[in-house]
Amino acid sequence: MLRDHKAVAYAIMRLALGMNIFGHGFFRILSGVGNFASGMAQGMDKGPLPHVLTLSFGYCIPWIELTVGLLIILGLFTRFALASGALLMVALTFGTTSVQNWNGAGTQLMYSFIFFAMLWLVEANTFSVDGLLSRRK
Template sequence: MISSQQLSFLFGRLAIGMSMFGHGLVRLPKLAGFRAWMVGQFEKSILPDIVVIPFSYILPIAEFLVGVFLLIGLFTRQSLIAGALVMIALIFGTTMIEEWGSLGSQLIHAAFFSILLIFEKEYNLFAVDLILERNKSVN
């Protein structure tokens, strides 16, 4: 029988994975526009374009990949860590432009990643990781 903890972990993983997937998916087709928007957001901050421009291209790809991996449960631990690091970078950027309205959402995402990471080993039942682990132990 599937435990409540296993279901809870699955729903949390899918929720945060879908959020990251969606963020990345909508930005990927319009990378140039997203880059221009980000450069505009940071024009009065202390961060130079040499930092903002590469980050604006990396962010949608990172969001998309973290989302895909979490949705299918592949590299779950690494994806949770990567997602938390993305959120830390976003929190830093948000504070640099004093966009306090976005901070709460980013902190909630960071908390999700952190809490799921605590329980990943014990409750990550429905995941490609588990299938790969079983196949590895059979061979």
């Protein structure tokens, strides 16, 4: 089983992506969701989106990141988690481009590509909770 290099590579990349997204959420929660949400909304004030919308979304983002990241780390509901993470990137990119933060949008595009690639290659997700559950069937 360890000779399946594609599965090993997928598991390592899944762990790296999951830890990255989980870390975003975990440390934002640890340092105060309100601080993150307020700072994000303040940074978006120069754009056309309403403050209350960006503030509300800012309160949700860390919890979404925490959940999506944990699911990806575990390899549990992997397709759903990857699709959710990709859709989060779409929403973040919309906000980022609304304030013409092109560097931020470029970073989000890189994350979007990684989510795409991981979703595209999801059949290699054998070293995971999903893989374990499918082998038991």
